[in-house]
Amino acid sequence: MKANLERTTVKDISYLINSACPRANSGASLEKLASQICASDRYKVYLENTDGQLVGVVQAKQIAMKILELSRRKSDEEEMLPAIAYVLNFFHGHDLAEPPVYVRAATPLKQVIELMRLNSIREIAVVDERLHLIGTLEAKNILAHYLKVKTETEL
Numbered sequence: 653m654k655a656n657l658e659r660t661t662v663k664d665i666s667y668l669i670n671s672a673c674p675r676a677n678s679g680a681s682l683e684k685l686a687s688q689i690c691a692s693d694r695y696k697v698y699l700e701n702t703d704g705q706l707v708g709v710v711q712a713k714q715i716a717m718k719i720l721e722l723s724r725r726k727s728d729e730e731e732m733l734p735a736i737a738y739v740l741n742f743f744h745g746h747d748l749a750e751p752p753v754y755v756r757a758a759t760p761l762k763q764v765i766e767l768m769r770l771n772s773i774r775e776i777a778v779v780d781e782r783l784h785l786i787g788t789l790e791a792k793n794i795l796a797h798y799l800k801v802k803t804e805t806e807l
Contacts, residue, residue, distance in 0.1 A: 662764060662778055662789060663757035665797050669778050671787035675700055676745060678707050683740035686715050698752065698777060698785055699745045705783040708749025715740075718748060754779045757786075761794060 699708040754777040
């Protein structure tokens with residue numbers, strides 16, 4: 653196994669890529685996205701266009717902030733519930749989506765780690781040459797890889 657950050661690529665540690673990440677069409681309602689997030693152990697959903705290309709990311713906190721923003725304008729619980737229902741059904745993924753941060757299989761891990769640091773993320777999307785989502789790579793898995801390699805080289 654390679655332990656060098658400059659020479660190790662995403663492809664070299666492809667066994668660490670999580671392909672079971674939540675994904676949805678960018679036109680999906682916030683209610684659908686919130687349901688997906690709640691049903692998984694993840695805090696974000698990756699949005700794809702009709703060609704299956706990665707086009708955005710919506711995080712649970714963005715949905716919560718949108719609900720909070722609208723519900724603050726309401727004076728009591730009786731008015732808040734319709735406001736929450738409105739947000740969840742009126743807004744769609746593309747309304748709140750952030751541009752995706754992604755890498756490809758040939759990306760060196762040093763660059764992956766730097767992208768994660770610059771964007772303050774712990775998970776990064778891995779896409780193919782057509783921008784189709786392959787899965788995600790988590791910082792904790794990269795760290796586990798290096799700890800394993802370090803242990804093996806010390807033996």
